[in-house]
Amino acid sequence: MITQDLVQVFDMLSEPAARMATAPMLALAVGVALYLLCEVIDLLRTARPIVFLGSIALSIFYELRILQADSAPGAVFDGTFIADGQTALWGILFLVGTLLVWAYSVGYYRENLPFKAEYDALILCTPVGMMLMVGANDLIVFFVGLELLSMPLYALAAFRRAKIESVEAGLKYFLLGSFSSALFLYGAALLYANGGTLALDALVAESNLATTGVALVAASLFFKVSVFPFHLWVPDVYQGSPTPITALMATGAKAGAFSFLIVRLTPLLPPAAAQTVAVIALVTMALGNLGALVQRDLKRMLAYSGIAHAGTLLLVVAAGVALGDTSGGEQAAWYYMGAYLFTATGAFGLISLLEADGARFTNLDALRGLAHSRPGIAAALSLFMLSLGGIPATGGFLGKWFVFAELVRADMIGVAVLGALFTVVALGYYLRVIAYLWMEPPPEGAALSNTQRPLTAGLATVFCCLGVLAMGLLPALFLDRMN
């Protein structure tokens, strides 16, 4: 009996499909372990960046292999985890985001950071969590992924612990995050009581109990992606956290939760929920955009803008629920999130560079006349603002285009019109940043200390700019991969 079970277990674990599906995560996990080992052994200290980049590269390679395989692994581990082209595309997005955040961190902290190795190891853990989330077909797998993403972020948010804002951000994020985890567990328990299983495809919402469970799970996800009415923590946490970590929260964490919400949870929601989701999305967009209009702090402004973007993405969920078919919505969401990832990471990264250069406050005034002293940074930041605002020829425009096209396909014209109106409001504060950059005279005698900027940050900025432009001008490059 026992030997039989053992044989069965080994068969399942040594399946080629299971190995192929878990390889990207395994590469990262091994990378974390090696990275920590390199920190301990003096001889290997210089090898740390190689280990970091190597494990990310290896992981991307494995994701590409899943993407190009003739037969994707599909559902493995008794159907609890799914690895196919869809999850591989999301996985590559997570990995690129993590890489960019790391590159900006090098410039942000320079050399004098205690616990630098721990910082990098924590960053390297987060994409594993996101991959688990997008591939999860079982609530337990998803929950472990969610925690694997959140735990490092709690610690990273409070990483500059000599700064009261950073500690406050970490504590707020931790307390509210634990609350949302508890909500998720409560919802999962109700779903289990209803169906007697945690497998997602068996969780058809047919009873009150199941509906309540799905609602609680959705509420916990709404917290992670900062959607009304769970968005109140965002400005404080984004402002207080170290800026590269803010970028990771705004892009990576959001992408992980949204990928699950759209790919896995949307097919489970009853069509009647479409109106509710659409209303929540529109309220979120309104609150985010109106909140951003009055902000003078750049990080707070981008935080509110992030709330607005989460609202826009939620419209995809509404459309998918109404249509009862998410194939188009998945593409739209990936494209939107990809464009947002390049843009927001780039914008937060540039702010982190300015901070490291000595701009003590991330106030709008710090940008006054930057085009004269730092034309490169000013030009890149302007491009990112245009993309966030959804100006044609940038990735942000096409992302919005796909989202609204999906809404029209779902026959939700009124919602699409309202959403488009909100994005016009958003242009107000994005263009204000550009005006400050190019049209204001530089303040007298406030020259920034011209320190050497590390190569990685420059490369990351160039990469972000290229990503934004490629997604705006050459959509076929990405769309071909999705079909």
Place this chain on the structure above:
Amino acid sequence: MADTLFYILAAGTLACGMGVVTARMPLFSVLSLLGSLFCLSAIYLLSGFQFLAATQLLVYAGAIMVLFLFVIMLLNLGDEAELQGHLGFSLSGKKGLIAGATALSLGLVGVVGAGYSTPFVANPAYERGVDDLNALATVLFSRYALPFEAASLLLLATMIGVITLAKRQRTTDAGAHPQSAPPSTDGETAA
């Protein structure tokens, strides 16, 4: 008989839970929590989950509660005033009421969600005794092998996070006394 016992234990769990939030002294809160966990594990036992009951007692009532007590004794958080001094805020009065009301409404969500219609039926696929240790291990290492392994990475990440946040900061200046150096090296180049 079993039904009566269940209601007694459930009432005990709830009463002890109330005790956790209403006790004036943190020590009594911890002891109430202990009582609540004991009642809960007895309920597990009653439902035939011996392993779960034992784990609950060993891990929660044993290890974690002892840690709680250690922290309370070490920091001398004997009474509420002391605790407020450490936390900088109080959770009594209005705030406690709000927190309690939130928890209660969350509980009601479940009860209302359950409605009167939904019967709690066990899934026939899971009829095989879950507490069968053999079956438990098989499920853990086959169906749930992935989250099981991922949990180890999660624990590692949590450990790293806790250490970086709690450990006394190493200083980058050579020669500076580690204890007396101000913990200001947070990467901000002072303008």
